[in-house]
Amino acid sequence: MSEAHTKIYILDTNILLHEPFAFLNFQEHDVYIPMTVLEELDAIKDRKKDVSRDARIAIRALEEALQDAPPEDIVQGVSIAKYSADHSSTGNLAIFPDHLLNQELVTLPGPENDNHIINAALHLQKEKSPRQVVLVTKDINMRLKAKGAGLERVEDYKTDQLISDIKYLSTGYVEVEGEFWESVTNCDSQTSGRETVHTVAREVLPQTVFINQYVFDQNHHFAGKVVEHDSANVRLKDLGYERMMGRTAWGISPKNFHQAMALDSLLDTNIDLTLLTGPAGSGKTLLALAAALEMVVEKGIYEKIIVTRNTPEIAESIGFLPGTEEEKMAPWLGAINDALDFLHRHDECRDSSMRYIMEKANIQFKSVNFMRGRSIQKSVVILDECQNMTSQQLKTIITRAGEGTKLICCGNLAQIDSNYLSPLTSGLTYIVERFKDFEGSATVHIAGVMRSRLASFAENNL
The missing domain is CATH 3.40.50.300 (P-loop containing nucleotide triphosphate hydrolases)
Structure with missing residues (x-):
């Protein structure tokens, strides 16, 4: 992909604390780390808190990625395709000297570190146009300030978000409307000892199937658990609704x-x-x-x-x-x-x-x-x-x-x-x-x- 079509992502400190290797997850796009972020990581790394460990890991990871590059290349961007960790990133990693910005070009005044990072993003947005410059931060208020200051693209870090909405989170079970056996036309049942396993068509279940997912119907006539599945069939271990409701542990029943x-x-x-x-x-x-x-x-x-x-x-x-x-x-x-x-x-x-x-x-x-x-x-x-x-x-x-x-x-x-x-x-x-x-x-x-x-x-x- 040509440079004109790649983006520049500027990472806030909280992104590297949330995931120290986050700079490796932007594929062909370039990643800029403002100097203010390094200063914040330096202040955090010696604190007697759990977050200090993540700060040290992030610092070591950045040092390993940039250790062989001369200073002028670090400012312009160093390819991280050869970084030793397993990743698919082919973009460049750069340290942006935001402390050297001309005060006349600063949009948000004040000593706040967030303002320094936003100013760096605004400067790059103007300097690197027409390339898209994106500030990535988990700080909601910082996202609001950046948009108010004129930054066009501000995002949360979503690489580790596997679902778009919490309502799509797996519940671990699927409830079949009506009675389960009414929707089954063909079933192959095998009994071994006290266990019975039914093999039914995949279409019987209305949604995505997972191993150890529970299946039950609204009428409480069937309760089972998925033990195996493929594109055509699902094997269900018959658990029995009444048997499950009758189980106890240390005197506790469901x-x-x-x-x-x-x-x-x-x-x-x-x-x-x-x-x-x-x-x-x-x-x-x-x-x-x-x-x-x-x-x-x-x-x-x-x-x-x-x-x-x-x-x-x-x-x-x-x-x-x-x-x-x-x-x-x-x-x-x-x-x-x-x-x-x-x-x-x-x-x-x-x-x-x-x-x-x-x-x-x-x-x-x-x-x-x-x-x-x-x-x-x-x-x-x-x-x-x-x-x-x-x-x-x-x-x-x-x-x-x-x-x-x-x-x-x-x-x-x-x-x-x-x-x-x-x-x-x-x-x-x-x-x-x-x-x-x-x-x-x-x-x-x-x-x-x-x-x-x-x-x-x-x-x-x-």
């Missing part, structure tokens, strides 16, 4: 069929990764803990339970809390303690029962910041509130899972606390889409609020 699907995936040892999404009060954490206790204490399939979560304040607040790592984490994992307390609410001596079970199940509270480098074997790992994590943070946790480990990720995309994440850019959304056709994972969106009628009304009306 209150609706969505919880029954979640419980089935949690108790299935062939599924290494269970992703539970849904509103507050739908039972995600309670079901995860009940299933974990059932598989560790009652069945002895796993050896321990590791509970962890991410909150925006952990990295800077956990240090001053008293006690060991697990004691420091206790305030952040109140939901787990509440669920454990609920599971033993009928015991005569509830406190003693909880202490006994925590020791028997070897329940460990761990900070997500200390999970890197570990290899977790024969454990159930419950990752709560993971809607606040980026895709890279979740990758760090998922890759810790060793042999015989089951990972349970719970999250509510309507309760994102991070300033830099949205439902579309959350790591939970990313892994739901990435793992939706992986034979070792299952996703279930638990609809309905079971906590109380007050919580249900608040979820639907506030």
Whole structure:
């Protein structure tokens, strides 16, 4: 593609913090990094926060891409086609010296770094015309300021967004209208032991099919799970609606069929990764803990339970809390303690029962910041509130899972606390889409609020 048809993308600092290798994802287009961005990365890299790691990775990646280029080439642009990382980018990478801009050409005055970056984009828009110059930032207010200052193209970073709208996010199940068997003309059923698998035509199901996707009808006469599919046929394992509703784990039984699907995936040892999404009060954490206790204490399939979560304040607040790592984490994992307390609410001596079970199940509270480098074997790992994590943070946790480990990720995309994440850019959304056709994972969106009628009304009306 000729230079006239390629674009110039100017990256804000938050793009490189969100994804340190983002400059490699613009294909044949050129990428400019303003000097102000490098200064911000330099200020962030030494902070005692999790984001400092991403800043250091971004700095090292930029240095590796530009290390052999002379200064004059760095300003004009250096081809990154030969960069050692796997990518398809053929454009140029340049460092733009925005601090040298003539003050007479500055549109937005003031010492703010955002203004310096916007001024650099405006200067390039005028200098490089008719080429399109695009400022890429996750800062909504900065996008508004840039448009108000006269910048024609301002965008969010969407390379890691696998869906265009959260309504298209996989729920992990498909509901067939009417009765399932009325739409089936040909069926080949095979029974082995207690399991029955039906092979039906692909046209029977109304939408895209994935491995471990649940299928049920409105009349509650059929419930199954996809075990194999191709362009012509789908093989469904018959689970039985009543059987699924009758399953229990640690004294807990499902209150609706969505919880029954979640419980089935949690108790299935062939599924290494269970992703539970849904509103507050739908039972995600309670079901995860009940299933974990059932598989560790009652069945002895796993050896321990590791509970962890991410909150925006952990990295800077956990240090001053008293006690060991697990004691420091206790305030952040109140939901787990509440669920454990609920599971033993009928015991005569509830406190003693909880202490006994925590020791028997070897329940460990761990900070997500200390999970890197570990290899977790024969454990159930419950990752709560993971809607606040980026895709890279979740990758760090998922890759810790060793042999015989089951990972349970719970999250509510309507309760994102991070300033830099949205439902579309959350790591939970990313892994739901990435793992939706992986034979070792299952996703279930638990609809309905079971906590109380007050919580249900608040979820639907506030």
